[in-house]
Amino acid sequence: MNEADSRHLASQLETMGYTPCPLPEEADLVVLNTCVVRQQAENRIYGRLGSLKTIKHERPDMTIGLMGCLVGVKEAPALRKRFPYVDVFMPPSDSGPLIDYLQANDQVETLQLEEQRDRTLRDAIQDSKNLLPIEQRGKAVTAFVPIVLGCSHACTFCIIPYRRGLERSRSTDEIVAEVKALVGQGIREVTLLGQIVDRFGLDLPEPATLASLLREINAIAGLERIRFLTSHPNWMTDELLDAVAELDKVCPHLEVPVQAGNDIVLENMRRGYTVDKYYELIDRIRARIPHAAIHTDIIVGFPGESEAQFKDTYNLLETVQFDKVHISKYSVRPKTVAARRMPDDVSEKEKSRRRDLLDQLQRSSLTGKNQQLVGKTVSVLVESEQKGRWRGRTPHNKLVFFEDDSDLIGRIVDVQIDHAGPWSLLGKMIA
Numbered sequence: 280m281n282e283a284d285s286r287h288l289a290s291q292l293e294t295m296g297y298t299p300c301p302l303p304e305e306a307d308l309v310v311l312n313t314c315v316v317r318q319q320a321e322n323r324i325y326g327r328l329g330s331l332k333t334i335k336h337e338r339p340d341m342t343i344g345l346m347g348c349l350v351g352v353k354e355a356p357a358l359r360k361r362f363p364y365v366d367v368f369m370p371p372s373d374s375g376p377l378i379d380y381l382q383a384n385d386q387v388e389t390l391q392l393e394e395q396r397d398r399t400l401r402d403a404i405q406d407s408k409n410l411l412p413i414e415q416r417g418k419a420v421t422a423f424v425p426i427v428l429g430c431s432h433a434c435t436f437c438i439i440p441y442r443r444g445l446e447r448s449r450s451t452d453e454i455v456a457e458v459k460a461l462v463g464q465g466i467r468e469v470t471l472l473g474q475i476v477d478r479f480g481l482d483l484p485e486p487a488t489l490a491s492l493l494r495e496i497n498a499i500a501g502l503e504r505i506r507f508l509t510s511h512p513n514w515m516t517d518e519l520l521d522a523v524a525e526l527d528k529v530c531p532h533l534e535v536p537v538q539a540g541n542d543i544v545l546e547n548m549r550r551g552y553t554v555d556k557y558y559e560l561i562d563r564i565r566a567r568i569p570h571a572a573i574h575t576d577i578i579v580g581f582p583g584e585s586e587a588q589f590k591d592t593y594n595l596l597e598t599v600q601f602d603k604v605h606i607s608k609y610s611v612r613p614k615t616v617a618a619r620r621m622p623d624d625v626s627e628k629e630k631s632r633r634r635d636l637l638d639q640l641q642r643s644s645l646t647g648k649n650q651q652l653v654g655k656t657v658s659v660l661v662e663s664e665q666k667g668r669w670r671g672r673t674p675h676n677k678l679v680f681f682e683d684d685s686d687l688i689g690r691i692v693d694v695q696i697d698h699a700g701p702w703s704l705l706g707k708m709i710a
């Protein structure tokens with residue numbers, strides 16, 4: 280989400296005449312787009328704000344903007360007191376306050392858009408967000424496109440609903456227009472984003488579902504691949520799974536966080552499903568999309584998580600054999616139900632031990648899964664060059680590296696796999 284918000288903001292700033300600057304010490308404007316999903320991420324922002332304070336002291340004309348989940352929908356007044364050297368505060372996905380500030384302070388240097396009499400300057404700048412920023416033009420092959428903003432679910436550990444506000448879907452027309460504009464600039468793959476992406480459309484006046492949106496986007500000429508994330512187990516309908524199975528551009532790659540493999544822990548997290556329900560979902564997915572890559576998220580060391588409850592999570596991972604598991608240690612987030620009512624009683628050392636155990640498990644299970652691809656040919660969308668090798672992904676989201684002298688950015692090529700590790704595959708391109 281932050282990457283998509285940053286892309287939108289960069290395009291708008293470029294429309295206002297700004298150009299990228301590699302060093303904050305030399306920039307006229309610095310915007311920090313922030314994430315507070317874990318304390319560690321939040322601490323990093325405070326470190327960056329400290330360095331910016333020193334720069335601003337030496338160059339008071341520099342403008343500093345703070346954006347994203349640290350600001351949230353309500354935190355700006357408190358942050359203004361704490362960081363008086365920050366000029367503008369923007370909630371997630373809302374660049375409006377910065378555009379207004381720069382206009383009010385005569386910092387819109389050269390407007391690169393044609394004047395359109397029936398629109399205000401602010402609207403014209405807002406609309407330019409579908410342009411790729413200069414640094415990405417001709418290079419970017421994939422893009423994130425937010426389709427649902429905010430979340431109304433309120434899992435007990437999660438700060439996102441407090442910071443990103445209530446769930447609201449963007450309109451189908453707006454999303455389709457953004458994807459078309461991106462494809463026109465060379466984007467071949469889009470990932471549709473939402474905190475619960477499968478709830479897309481439920482709040483819109485016109486009837487729409489994620490399945491119906493996928494059908495519209497699948498019809499866009501020039502687009503090759505579509506992904507979406509993150510799903511919630513309760514909202515992954517058969518209609519959606521059928522659409523994934525049927526639509527040729529939709530990748531067989533699903534991100535369905537389970538978070539824990541024990542019913543009591545799930546209830547304490549207020550996830551809204553049981554382990555059995557989750558297994559049913561996995562069966563439904565595999566019945567419709569037999570080789571689907573299923574990714575999940577796990578939190579270890581949630582308040583009260585006993586060794587036996589952790590083992591249930593371990594067993595679930597062993598049984599399901601996910602294609603990727605994002606493992607995080609529980610981190611207390613202010614104002615959440617867990618922070619207010621549940622003591623953080625699993626030690627850091629124990630959380631690390633549990634994370635490492637799951638990590639070892641996933642390493643060995645992925646090594647085994649990926650070994651099965653050795654000798655096989657996979658289809659790879661080439662995204663970038665890295666240390667003299669091409670880097671791309673398969674529809675199942677496997678990372679693949681290979682060498683070739685031609686310029687392959689944005690091409691879909693066949694690669695025969697020679698070597699497989701847990702996190703990536705190595706191979707050679709087939710002519």
Ligand code: SF4
Pocket residue numbers: 430431432433434437438439440474475511
């Ligand atoms: S569904 Fe996701 S974003 Fe929403 S509260 Fe739960 S973890 Fe947070």
